[in-house]
Amino acid sequence: MDNITTQHLANKLLAMADDELILAHRDSEWTGHAPILEEDIAFANIAQDELGHANIWYELRQALTAEEPNQVVYFRDLAGYRNAQIVELPKGDWAFSMLRQYFFDMLEQVRLPTLMNSSYKPLADAATKIRAEEIYHLRHTYTWLKRLGLGTEESNRRLQNALNELWPYAAQMFVPVAGEYSLVAADIVPAPTAVEAAWREQVEPFLTSIDLTIPANWPTQRPARSEHTKHLATLLADLQEVARFDPQANW
Amino acid sequence: MAYEDTKFEVFKQDKEDRPHEAVGTVHAPDEEIALQHARDVFARRPDCHNLWVIAEKDILKRTIQEIDQLIVNDSDAPEQTYLVCVKTGKRRAMTYVKHIGEVTANSHEAALKEALHKFNHKKNVYVWWVFPQTAVTQNDDEDIDILFTPGLQKAYRQPNQYHTVMPMRRIVHEEETA
DSSP states (O other), rough: OOHHHHHHHHHHHHHHHHHHHHHHHHHHHHTTTTSHHHHHHHHHHHHHHHHHHHHHHHHHHHHHHOOHHHHHHSSSSGGGGOGGGTTTOOOOSHHHHHHHHHHHHHHHHHHHHHTOOOSHHHHHHHHHHHHHHHHHHHHHHHHHHHHSSSSSSHHHHHHHHHHHHHHHHHTTTTOOOOTHHHHTTSSSSSSSSHHHHHHHHHHHHHHHHHHHOSOOOOOOSSSTOOOOOHHHHHHHHHHHHHHHHHHHHHO | OOOOEEEEEEEEETTTOOOOOOOOEEESSSHHHHHHHHHHSSSSSOOOOOEEEEGGGEEEEEEEEEEGGGOOOOHHHHHHHEEEEEEEESSSSSSSOOEEEEEEEHHHHHHHHHHHHHTOOOSSSSEEEEEGGGGGGOGGGGHHHTTTTHHHSOOOOOOSSSHHHHHHHHHHHHHHHH
């Protein structure tokens, strides 16, 4: 792989890893607070899976840039984070967190099959490993969304509110990173436009089928992944505090 | 709570040729979610080939002391297959109610009576469970790769592998002697 392609792939892997890391952190905030004990365990499991996936992407990136994952996570400042804004939003109510998780699970669902055939073999192998877990995540969020959407007046209202809030942010998940189209041309990653179309093709009929109204606007003007909401700063302060308190500590 | 959850007994089969064993309970609004919870609570890391969930209300549980009072009423309900499970031995830890076979009967009580007869060679049985086969919800065979295989590829540590005991003792000791 030439130097420029390596740099582009490192950009893409960083965005993928940051999405998983920040989502895992928000999901983990439910630990001890989920609706029932069994769901507490289930969602903590999922948070831990996403953290594991983040680590896989950071390690793939390490092979290209020699940057060590713990350094990248704990000692990189906010300006360097490339996660989509949707994953940094506060956890909200249960409907909000389930819908966000579903949006992300569906992104994986439409993206991973192409990544499994990536011309970059380490990426293809990693995608194959992650895929089975993501199928399970999707099953979990499907199950919840069906019950929330078709449940009571209150559960439907809360889910509709979550949808109205999350919809504009969902569109930003598909914003390409710098150099992404050269990776597409080299059959390393799928085209973001194809992923976006496949995602909407899956998500929109499902949301309609559980009695939700799809918001009218699907934003075409979207912020770059270098732009963040005010919520990322507080999240990173929480995430990085202990590691920065004693950088030499031996874990 | 705003809604009533049902309590389900969870049976786990470690490998294809092993019996199902009752490993604990989960609460869930329905069978589908109960099965998901069962996977998360009992089978995320350990060996697992198959899970059953059965609503607790569908299970007749009797200790050997209670069996003397077993009353089997005449019933014109249709006959069906009941699964029979037993707990043998008196140890409290690591002894499970295990699936041992099936009987045909038209009520829980009749099934238990039939089980006592059919499995009377079983020694040291302390608890009997019977439930209709129709009360069992289980995962599909094609789910095995999704539900149970990923966990097997992961390392996980037992609590005693974190090496925290000695450092904590040292810290406490230092604080006490400071």
